[in-house]
Structure formats: C-alpha cells, structure tokens
Amino acid sequence: MAFTRAEAFAPASMGNVGIGFDILGLAFQEPGDIVEVELCDQPGAVMHSIEGDGGILPLDANKNTASVAANAYLRQIGAKQGVSIRLCKQLPLGSGMGSSAASAVAAVVATNALFGSPLSRQELLSACMEGEALVSGYHADNVAPCLLGGITLICGTEAAQIYQLPIPGNLHLALVTANVSVPTSQARAVLPTTIPLKAMVAQTAGVACLIDALYRGDVKQMAAAMELDGVVEPARTHLIPMLKEIRTAAKAAGALSVVISGAGPTLCAVCDDAEVAKEVAQVMELVYKQAQLACVARCTQVDREGAQVLSLHE
Amino acid sequence: MAFTRAEAFAPASMGNVGIGFDILGLAFQEPGDIVEVELCDQPGAVMHSIEGDGGILPLDANKNTASVAANAYLRQIGAKQGVSIRLCKQLPLGSGMGSSAASAVAAVVATNALFGSPLSRQELLSACMEGEALVSGYHADNVAPCLLGGITLICGTEAAQIYQLPIPGNLHLALVTANVSVPTSQARAVLPTTIPLKAMVAQTAGVACLIDALYRGDVKQMAAAMELDGVVEPARTHLIPMLKEIRTAAKAAGALSVVISGAGPTLCAVCDDAEVAKEVAQVMELVYKQAQLACVARCTQVDREGAQVLSLHE
Numbered sequence: 250m251a252f253t254r255a256e257a258f259a260p261a262s263m264g265n266v267g268i269g270f271d272i273l274g275l276a277f278q279e280p281g282d283i284v285e286v287e288l289c290d291q292p293g294a295v296m297h298s299i300e301g302d303g304g305i306l307p308l309d310a311n312k313n314t315a316s317v318a319a320n321a322y323l324r325q326i327g328a329k330q331g332v333s334i335r336l337c338k339q340l341p342l343g344s345g346m347g348s349s350a351a352s353a354v355a356a357v358v359a360t361n362a363l364f365g366s367p368l369s370r371q372e373l374l375s376a377c378m379e380g381e382a383l384v385s386g387y388h389a390d391n392v393a394p395c396l397l398g399g400i401t402l403i404c405g406t407e408a409a410q411i412y413q414l415p416i417p418g419n420l421h422l423a424l425v426t427a428n429v430s431v432p433t434s435q436a437r438a439v440l441p442t443t444i445p446l447k448a449m450v451a452q453t454a455g456v457a458c459l460i461d462a463l464y465r466g467d468v469k470q471m472a473a474a475m476e477l478d479g480v481v482e483p484a485r486t487h488l489i490p491m492l493k494e495i496r497t498a499a500k501a502a503g504a505l506s507v508v509i510s511g512a513g514p515t516l517c518a519v520c521d522d523a524e525v526a527k528e529v530a531q532v533m534e535l536v537y538k539q540a541q542l543a544c545v546a547r548c549t550q551v552d553r554e555g556a557q558v559l560s561l562h563e
Numbered sequence: 564m565a566f567t568r569a570e571a572f573a574p575a576s577m578g579n580v581g582i583g584f585d586i587l588g589l590a591f592q593e594p595g596d597i598v599e600v601e602l603c604d605q606p607g608a609v610m611h612s613i614e615g616d617g618g619i620l621p622l623d624a625n626k627n628t629a630s631v632a633a634n635a636y637l638r639q640i641g642a643k644q645g646v647s648i649r650l651c652k653q654l655p656l657g658s659g660m661g662s663s664a665a666s667a668v669a670a671v672v673a674t675n676a677l678f679g680s681p682l683s684r685q686e687l688l689s690a691c692m693e694g695e696a697l698v699s700g701y702h703a704d705n706v707a708p709c710l711l712g713g714i715t716l717i718c719g720t721e722a723a724q725i726y727q728l729p730i731p732g733n734l735h736l737a738l739v740t741a742n743v744s745v746p747t748s749q750a751r752a753v754l755p756t757t758i759p760l761k762a763m764v765a766q767t768a769g770v771a772c773l774i775d776a777l778y779r780g781d782v783k784q785m786a787a788a789m790e791l792d793g794v795v796e797p798a799r800t801h802l803i804p805m806l807k808e809i810r811t812a813a814k815a816a817g818a819l820s821v822v823i824s825g826a827g828p829t830l831c832a833v834c835d836d837a838e839v840a841k842e843v844a845q846v847m848e849l850v851y852k853q854a855q856l857a858c859v860a861r862c863t864q865v866d867r868e869g870a871q872v873l874s875l876h877e
Contacts, residue, residue, distance in 0.1 A: 268767075269767065269771070270763075270764060270767070271764045272764060272767055272768040272771060273771070402768070402771050402772065402775060403768075404768045404769075404771075404772055405768075412772070412775055414775065440760060441760060442759065442760055443757045443758060443759055443760065444757060444758060444760055444763055445756065445757055446754060446755060446756055446757065446758055446794070448763070449584075449758055449762070449763045449766055449794065450584060450585045450586060452763055452766075452767055453582075453583065453584070453586055453766055453767050453770045454586040454716070454717075454718045454719075455718075456767040456770055456771050457583070457586060457587070457716050457718075457770050457771070457773075457774050458716065458718055458726070459771075460771050460774040460775055460778075461716060461726055461728065461774055461778075464774075464775075464778040480760070480763065
C-alpha cells in the first residue's frame with residue numbers, strides 16, 4: 250500500500266451518441282487526459298500544476314474537476330493523507346468530448362491506485378460525478394464511458410443503473426472539432442422544455458433501433474439510428490458551424506452518419522472501415538479549412554477499457 | 564393453385580409492451596381469431612358469417628376489418644376471383660388484445676394460402692394494416708406481432724422498418740380482462756399532446772433498458788423496464804379498473820411487473836415461471852371478482868410463429 254506516486258489516463262467520450270440524449274455515452278480510444286497524483290501528508294487534494302489548457306483552468310482545488318473529484322474520493326475512503334495533482338490536459342475544453350469528465354476520472358483512478366485500489370471501478374463512479382458536477386451537472390453521460398469504457402446506457406446516477414452495451418467490431422469513427430466554443434450551458438438552454446408526444450415516439454423508436462443494432466453488430470443500422478434524433482440536434486444545429494456541409498461531405502466520402510458529439514462543436518462521423526474513416530476525417534477538415542475555420546480532425550475507435558493506470562511508484 | 568377453402572389462425576397481441584408506446588408489440592400464444600375463406604367467382608371479399616362477437620361486428624364488407632384486409636390483399640395480387648369469409652371471433656372486442664388486427668391478419672393469411680401463397684409473410688403486412696386502419700388507424704403495433712409472431716419493434720409502417728427482437732426463454736404471462744370497454748379512441752384522447760423533455764429522456768432510457776434486457780434474456784430487467792412508462796400509463800390509469808390493486812396483488816403473488824396491454828382494459832403480468840403465472844392469473848381474477856367485476860383471466864406465453872394456416876382444401 251506504500252505508493253507515493255500514480256499516473257492515470259482517462260479517455261475522451263461522446264455523450265448522447267446521436268439519438269440517445271442524456272442516456273447514452275461512448276468512450277473514444279483517443280485523445281485523453283493524464284493525471285499524476287503524489288501522496289501528501291496534508292489531507293485533501295490540491296492542484297500542483299496544469300499543462301495544456303492554455304492557462305484557462307483554475308488551480309483552486311475547489312474549482313477544478315480533477316481536485317474536486319479526488320477530494321470526493323479521499324472522503325469516500327476516509328483517507329488521512331492527501332494528494333497533489335499534476336493535470337496534463339490533452340482534451341480540448343468545451344468541445345463536446347467530455348473534457349471535464351476525463352480530468353475527474355483520471356484524478357480518481359490515479360488516486361485509487363495510489364491508495365492500493367481499495368475501491369472497484371464501479372465504486373469510483375460517484376466521486377468522478379462529483380467532479381463533473383462542478384461544470385456539467387451531476388450526471389454520468391461522459392463519466393460512465395470514460396471510467397468504464399465502451400458504449401454505456403445510463404439510466405440513472407447509480408452504478409447499478411449503468412449498462413455496458415456491445416460494441417460492433419468494425420466501428421470506426423472520424424471526429425472533427427472546430428475551434429469554436431459551445432458551452433454546455435448554452436447548448437442546454439436552446440433545448441425545448443416540452444416536446445410533442447409524437448416526437449417522443451420517434452425518439453424511443455430510434456433509441457430502440459440503435460440498441461438492437463449494437464446487439465446485432467450492425468454498424469449500418471447503428472449509424473442510421475444515431476441520426477434519427479428529431480429533438481436535440483434540430484435545436485442545436487445553429488450552434489454547430491456548417492453541420493449540414495460537414496454531413497454532406499462526410500457521407501460523400503463514405504461515412505454512414507454524422508452526429509454532434511455531446512453538446513458539440515465536435516462532430517462524429519460513423520464509418521465501418523478504417524481507411525474510409527481516415528478519408529472522412531480529411532474531408533471534414535477540408536470543409537472547415539476552406540471556410541477559414543481552424544479545426545482538429547482525428548480518427549479513433551471505441552475505447553473498451555476505460556481509464557487506465559499508467560504507472561505506480563513506491 | 565386450385566384451392567377452394569383455407570382456414571387460418573391469428574393470435575392476440577399486446578401493443579406498447581408497457582414502456583414502448585406505439586413502437587413495440589408482442590404476440591400471445593392464445594387466444595386468437597380463426598378465419599375460413601372460400602373461393603368465389605365474384606371478385607372482392609364478402610363476409611359470409613361471424614361467430615363469437617355477440618352480434619356486434621358488421622357483416623358489411625366495407626366495415627369489417629377481415630374483409631377490408633382481404634380486399635386489400637386481393638387488389639395487391641390482382642385477383643380476378645374473390646373470397647367469402649367466415650370469421651370465428653375468439654378475442655374479446657375492445658380489450659387491448661389486438662382483436663381487430665387478429666381478424667384482419669387471419670383473413671389475409673387464409674386468403675394468401677387459398678391463392679397458393681404468392682406473397683411472403685412480410686408482403687402481407689400492408690393489406691393487414693389496411694384492415695386494421697378501419698378501426699385503429701394505419702399502424703402495425705398489433706398487426707406486426709400478430710402476423711410475424713414474437714416481440715416486434717415497429718419503427719414505421721413498412722415491413723423493412725419492423726424488427727424481430729429476442730424472446731427470453733422463461734417468460735410467462737398472466738392476463739386479466741375486466742368486462743368493461745375501453746375504446747382505443749378514448750384511450751388515445753386522454754394522452755397528453757406534449758410532454759416535458761425530461762419525460763422523453765426517462766422514456767428513452769426505459770425503452771433502451773427493455774431492448775437490452777431482451778437481448779440478454781433477463782426477464783427481471785425486462786419486467787422492470789416495462790413498468791417505467793411515465794407518460795402513457797399515468798394518463799390512462801383512470802380508464803382501467805383497479806389497476807393499482809391488481810398490480811399490488813399480482814406482485815404479492817410473484818409477478819415481476821404488471822402493465823396495460825395496448826389501450827386496455829386487459830392487464831398483463833410478467834412472470835418468470837409457469838406455476839407463478841397460473842397463481843398470478845387466479846389472484847388477479849379474484850381481485851375483480853371480489854369487486855363484483857366480471858373478468859376473464861388467462862395464462863399464456865409469447866407466440867413465436869405468428870398467424871398460421873390451419874387447413875387448406877382443394
């Protein structure tokens with residue numbers, strides 16, 4: 250149990266997965282945040298340093314998702330010692346890729362390793378969510394896939410209400426993130442508070458179709474179902490630069506569908522082939538570049554493991 | 564092709580399956596309607612006779628779901644001859660068990676057999692729906708499971724939009740039908756036209772949970788998910804006699820959940836054991852009898868085959 254330093258990686262993730270507003274999440278293999286924690290005699294978590302955030306994130310332990318989550322974990326295990334946190338941000342902020350969740354999860358997973366892993370992966374969920382709550386509300390859309398990996402169905406805030414869904418084998422994803430900020434609060438404010446009953450029927454049909462597709466390993470049906478969202482995407486389209494153009498170009502290059510990742514602006518194209526995904530990423534990047542909009546394009550797959558301990562020192 | 568007489572059985576079915584309003588259907592092994600058709604030289608379908616309806620259903624060929632569906636089928640294959648229909652009603656009318664769908668499906672399946680089965684099961688869907696449309700609107704909630712069997716996900720009105728879902732092995736159902744009429748039109752009129760966005764999120768989570776449970780063969784999770792409907796059941800509770808009392812009594816006897824079958828008044832209790840289902844059926848019957856309400860209780864399972872040709876005569 251006598252560890253002094255631990256380092257963990259936590260992956261980016263996509264809330265919603267298109268049709269599944271507030272109930273589905275998916276972990277990406279990359280990018281991800283890295284957190285190193287060092288044991289301190291002083292109780293509680295403090296932020297030692299942050300890299301890669303452009304100086305935006307707070308070092309105040311009460312205001313950073315990593316330290317708030319680590320503190321919740323330390324209280325949970327009744328630790329008498331504390332941790333000093335080095336956060337290496339590799340995820341863009343406010344991009345719809347679960348940046349705050351990744352920092353919180355990496356901090357908690359690293360701290361759990363430091364203390365000899367007294368808690369199971371599932372038992373870490375609530376501490377991670379406390380960190381996430383600081384910026385995004387107390388929900389597990391990003392925290393659950395980031396912590397557990399895979400594609401997760403989130404029916405509540407308890408670990409027992411989170412289900413791992415099957416991951417189709419030939420699922421390849423192309424992501425493009427325009428250099429614009431879409432604060433989650435704004436992306437939530439534009440949503441309707443009530444919807445027609447008919448829209449609920451269509452939404453439940455789409456979600457059912459998506460779960461069915463995952464179990465049958467049918468990427469084409471999965472992709473088609475993801476795009477059936479008639480409630481959330483239409484309300485947010487104006488917040489995402491050139492969504493229609495990106496979708497058209499990506500599909501012409503072989504993508505099966507394109508959805509908003511979380512609250513955006515990241516767009517996720519679903520492909521059933523690695524080479525096609527590469528080409529789709531290039532094409533999406535080109536659309537933004539031709540419009541003089543800075544962006545980052547990536548290819549990735551679903552992360553199956555969730556956050557990982559990278560190193561542990563005695 | 565020289566058949567003169569054909570007889571078909573079509574099973575009862577449950578629309579909605581609890582949480583899945585307007586998108587899920589489930590076929591029961593029993594009861595079901597039986598239709599016999601006889602070849603006529605005159606084109607079109609006519610009603611020869613109806614048994615078991617208490618004299619309520621119309622013999623007018625334009626007003627009976629069986630003849631309207633058969634007529635749609637005859638037009639579809641361009642038949643020059645027609646059929647005379649004997650309908651043996653075994654399903655109670657207006658009971659939420661897909662009575663109109665069963666008559667339509669039995670008529671179409673019998674007529675298809677009579678003409679040498681030129682059309683596939685899937686190709687029969689639209690003719691069956693035309694019959695159903697006469698009384699319940701153009702949808703496949705009951706027609707699809709009745710025609711195809713099993714548990715069906717209905718994402719539209721085309722055969723390609725209907726998916727067969729897995730059926731858990733140890734699924735046993737107890738049904739009770741109080742002798743009150745709940746017209747589908749009334750059951751639809753009480754529904755809200757708009758719902759809160761949060762209710763949509765809960766409904767999609769419940770549906771996702773149900774589909775997940777079906778694929779994992781988890782009857783307990785299936786039953787729990789079916790009861791998560793927070794939109795349709797609350798609006799209809801007052802139309803169903805003693806729903807709360809029946810649910811409480813059924814659960815005390817071992818039922819895992821109780822939901823309204825279709826628009827009601829039939830209630831369906833989900834069990835994972837045949838003996839328990841028998842006892843639950845008795846207990847539900849007793850609740851109504853003690854309240855001096857006439858009712859019929861049944862035990863059944865999911866029908867896996869759909870409508871069946873019973874006999875075919877040259």
